[in-house]
Amino acid sequence: MTYVPARPLGGGAFRSHVPGGNLHAAQSPRPGDGRVRPAGRRRRPPRARRGSEAWILADPLAAAESYATAEAGLNALAVASGLAYLATVVVFIVWFHRVAKNASVWAPDLQSRTPGWAIGAWFIPIADLWIPRQIAVDAWRASRPDPHAADGARELTLLNSWWTCFVVGLVLDRLSSTLYKRVETLDALTTAATWSLVGYSFMVAAGVLAILFVRRLTSMQHTKATGMLSAAK
Structure with missing residues (x-):
């Protein structure tokens, strides 16, 4: 009879050579659960989530x-977005200066800033968060048939919606830029990219609202200028 050494514990099934017999896989219980499993059968460790610290260390x-x-x-x-934005x-800004200049002719007493401020x-950091809106409101009022009339209930909704989206997008863009400068891990990059995409979303909304605002204010000024020319004739 020839003796065949058994494999070490955990390395697979124990084998023995018995004349006329068969090969049998020994059963090895897992400590603590009382169940019996084939020896050498192990659970795979959980895979690290892509982008996590564990994934970075593993690969x-x-x-x-x-x-x-x-x-x-x-x-x-x-x-690409920077070039389009520029x-x-x-x-x-060229358009904004033009409407501010028109407003200063029609209702100079309502203008809180000179047309140069429209550029x-x-x-100006910080000031760019409220002064342009103030100029836009002044230009809007001056472009009405009666510049000194009270504002309607929802008259400035379009202007305020545009400006709110623009300011939120601008703040989030500056926040994401700061986060990008501190990126050292993929998790940090993901966070910065997320805030950047949220900021872009607000900027897209602001862009759409700005188009509507430009069209509306341009139409108001065109109507007023046309009416003044007709009255002069």
């Missing part, structure tokens, strides 16, 4: 590649 190369891909995509998005800003106010 740093894949984490670095994922980080680089995400960063490249976000940078491309930032460049072009829009230039056109909008400069956008480039």
